[in-house]
Amino acid sequence: MANSYLDISGVSIEFPTPNGPFKALDNVNLKIEKGEFISLIGHSGCGKSTVLNIVAGLYNATQGGVILQGKEVLQPGPDRAVVFQNHSLFPWLTCYENVRLAVDKVMKGKPKAERHEWTEYNLELVHMGHAMHKRPDEISGGMKQRVGIARALSMQPKVLLMDEPFGALDALTRAHMQDSLTEIQAELNNTVIMITHDVDEAVLLSDRIVMMTNGPAATIGEILHVDLERPRERLELADDPTYNHYRAEVLKFLHERHAKKDVPQSTKKATTTTSDAADKKEEDKKDVAA
Amino acid sequence: MLNRSIRFFELTGMNWLIPIANLLAGKNPKAQLNQLLASIGAPLVAFLIFLLLWSTAASNIKTSLGNLPGPSQTWEQFESLVDEHTAARDKEAAFYQRQEDRNAKRIEQGKEPKDIRPYTGAPTFFDQIFTSLYTVFIGFAVATIIAIPVGIICGLNSTIYTGLNPLIQIFRPVSPLAWLPIVTMVVSALYTTDDPFFAKSFITSALTVTLCSLWPTLINTTVGVSTIDKDLINVSRVLRLSWMTQIFKVVIPASLPMIFTGLRLSLGVGWMVLIAAEMLAQNPGLGKFVWDEFQNGSSNSLGRILVAVFVIGIIGFLLDRIMLTLQKSVSHDKTQEIR
Ligand SMILES: Nc1ncnc2c1ncn2[C@@H]1O[C@H](COP(=O)(O)OP(=O)(O)O)[C@@H](O)[C@H]1O
Ligand SMILES: [Mg+2]
Numbered sequence: 001m002a003n004s005y006l007d008i009s010g011v012s013i014e015f016p017t018p019n020g021p022f023k024a025l026d027n028v029n030l031k032i033e034k035g036e037f038i039s040l041i042g043h044s045g046c047g048k049s050t051v052l053n054i055v056a057g058l059y060n061a062t063q064g065g066v067i068l069q070g071k072e073v074l075q076p077g078p079d080r081a082v083v084f085q086n087h088s089l090f091p092w093l094t095c096y097e098n099v100r101l102a103v104d105k106v107m108k109g110k111p112k113a114e115r116h117e118w119t120e121y122n123l124e125l126v127h128m129g130h131a132m133h134k135r136p137d138e139i140s141g142g143m144k145q146r147v148g149i150a151r152a153l154s155m156q157p158k159v160l161l162m163d164e165p166f167g168a169l170d171a172l173t174r175a176h177m178q179d180s181l182t183e184i185q186a187e188l189n190n191t192v193i194m195i196t197h198d199v200d201e202a203v204l205l206s207d208r209i210v211m212m213t214n215g216p217a218a219t220i221g222e223i224l225h226v227d228l229e230r231p232r233e234r235l236e237l238a239d240d241p242t243y244n245h246y247r248a249e250v251l252k253f254l255h256e257r258h259a260k261k262d263v264p265q266s267t268k269k270a271t272t273t274t275s276d277a278a279d280k281k282e283e284d285k286k287d288v289a290a
Numbered sequence: 291m292l293n294r295s296i297r298f299f300e301l302t303g304m305n306w307l308i309p310i311a312n313l314l315a316g317k318n319p320k321a322q323l324n325q326l327l328a329s330i331g332a333p334l335v336a337f338l339i340f341l342l343l344w345s346t347a348a349s350n351i352k353t354s355l356g357n358l359p360g361p362s363q364t365w366e367q368f369e370s371l372v373d374e375h376t377a378a379r380d381k382e383a384a385f386y387q388r389q390e391d392r393n394a395k396r397i398e399q400g401k402e403p404k405d406i407r408p409y410t411g412a413p414t415f416f417d418q419i420f421t422s423l424y425t426v427f428i429g430f431a432v433a434t435i436i437a438i439p440v441g442i443i444c445g446l447n448s449t450i451y452t453g454l455n456p457l458i459q460i461f462r463p464v465s466p467l468a469w470l471p472i473v474t475m476v477v478s479a480l481y482t483t484d485d486p487f488f489a490k491s492f493i494t495s496a497l498t499v500t501l502c503s504l505w506p507t508l509i510n511t512t513v514g515v516s517t518i519d520k521d522l523i524n525v526s527r528v529l530r531l532s533w534m535t536q537i538f539k540v541v542i543p544a545s546l547p548m549i550f551t552g553l554r555l556s557l558g559v560g561w562m563v564l565i566a567a568e569m570l571a572q573n574p575g576l577g578k579f580v581w582d583e584f585q586n587g588s589s590n591s592l593g594r595i596l597v598a599v600f601v602i603g604i605i606g607f608l609l610d611r612i613m614l615t616l617q618k619s620v621s622h623d624k625t626q627e628i629r
Contacts, residue, residue, distance in 0.1 A: 056524075056528065058524055058527060058528075075527075076524070076527045076528045076530070077528065077530055078528060078529055078530065080528070081528060082524065082525075082528055084521045084524070084525075086519075086521060088519065088521035088522055088524070088525050090522060090525075090540070090543070090544075091544075091622035092543045092544075092546075092622055101529070101539070102529055105529045105530065105531065137622065155529075
């Protein structure tokens with residue numbers, strides 16, 4: 001079989017804990033082609049972020065490994081840009097400076113004017129041209145996430161990794177961001193792995209949805225091919241039977257075959273949701289202000 | 291202009307000046323007056339009550355040096371200290387003038403002019419203030435130069451932190467009074483130049499300040515560095531920033547608010563420690579002024595000591611305000627309230 005663009009093969013990982021090693025992932029296998037959009041979905045705590053971090057090179061697998069374009073991934077690098085859930089912009093830099101930091105790194109040796117132009121281009125791409133000289137604490141959550149995406153795109157990564165990029169946003173902003181991402185994707189055709197807990201988001205954006213079993217020792221449970229024509233229109237799809245079929249498939253996987261049982265996890269989840277809600281209120285205020 | 295001065299008042303923690311600025315700009319005078327009354331009125335009333343309690347208490351407390359001075363006697367002593375200072379300055383000027391006149395005469399007569407001898411009058415109260423400020427800044431600066439790098443290293447490397455932590459915890463609570471004899475002996479043993487640029491007593495007090503004001507900055511820097519958002523560190527790893535870039539572009543800016551919190555505490559500790567060190571070690575400065583007046587035991591002494599107490603307090607307050615302003619200006623989240 002021909003080598004695929006990105007090959008996650010036989011990945012297992014154990015974290016050392018005070019109660020002995022904790023096996024988070026067991027034998028995860030996934031082949032991804034260039035330009036594919038993959039969503040990772042699964043219950044919280046199952047190991048989605050861990051998979052992403054291994055591809056990013058931030059964690060090292062205990063067994064197995066990741067091969068990108070024929071080369072093994074051993075450490076993090078700008079060819080695997082990451083968009084984190086909480087934007088993770090440097091708060092002391094403006095939006096422009098945040099992106100510029102990445103641009104200066106990946107376009108080392110190129111003339112200043114060119115780097116400046118590329119920084120601005122990427123900020124325009126995510127519709128943040130108007131606020132690029134503001135600091136992160138002066139813009140809304142959605143805008144911060146846009147800048148985070150611009151920073152990742154500016155590295156022209158081979159794979160774009162996104163860890164619940166819109167998870168902390170309110171529904172309306174999230175829909176906006178999904179549309180923006182669709183638009184960018186149509187233009188750049190990046191290879192993307194995106195973690196999400198939003199079923200609609202997964203079906204709307206992905207070529208394949210990778211569903212993970214519950215941890216510990218989580219692995220890939222099922223993979224769903226989404227054969228919906230692009231461009232996909234949110235409103236049209238709402239009544240589309242194929243779309244609803246895919247949606248139901250994912251829901252069935254999550255809530256019938258791999259329903260969460262253990263209590264402590266669900267209480268933990270409840271607390272995070274409430275704090276998310278508080279975040280959202282904060283964000284909303286800023287959205288109005290902006 | 292208005293917005294800029296309001297921003298300045300907010301930054302320096304002088305929020306009560308904002309309504310005055312608005313008032314001067316003619317913005318909604320009635321509301322501004324009410325706000326002014328609320329922000330200035332209460333402290334004013336509290337201060338008046340304090341003065342009242344002080345003067346009644348003072349007139350009822352008899353010491354071996356006479357009555358405890360009340361507000362008005364203290365104020366008189368302040369004025370006399372100012373007078374003494376101006377008198378001393380006039381004397382100094384006159385002293386130099388005399389020497390220059392004499393030299394001018396010698397030149398007229400065709401003789402070599404004599405070297406100008408330095409004035410050696412006793413330091414006034416205000417000279418002592420200056421000495422204390424200078425000492426505290428040097429001690430604080432040395433502490434900062436040591437504490438920030440060590441704090442950064444401890445924050446980055448948990449093994450080093452685990453190693454140093456017990457030492458930090460043991461030395462941190464040690465009172466300056468315990469350090470002082472050791473510092474004095476070590477300084478006399480090691481600092482033995484014939485023509486010292488710094489006085490020994492100065493080095494002793496500055497070092498004592500250093501030893502005591504090291505810890506808040508060290509601990510806060512460590513905490514600041516070790517609690518940097520992991521995602522920010524991950525971003526710098528993804529970008530493959532070099533070690534130096536990581537320190538200067540990520541680690542230091544990210545922990546700057548905590549570093550400044552530490553610096554503010556350190557300067558406060560340093561100022562408090564300095565006064566005690568000066569008293570005990572007879573080093574020049576405000577502490578020595580207080581001690582000398584105490585030993586002096588004239589009828590004015592208690593009043594003068596009270597003046598010193600207020601000056602020490604006000605200077606400490608001003609230093610804290612300066613640090614607060616710096617702390618606010620480096621804070622990432624401008625909406626957060628820092629007091
Ligand atoms: N650095 C780590 N050390 C120990 N355990 C970890 C570490 N990172 C993740 N885990 C554990 O691995 C499991 C999967 O975590 P994660 O990948 O963050 O889940 P998800 O992103 O799907 O919510 C969790 O049980 C978590 O506690
Ligand atoms: Mg996660």
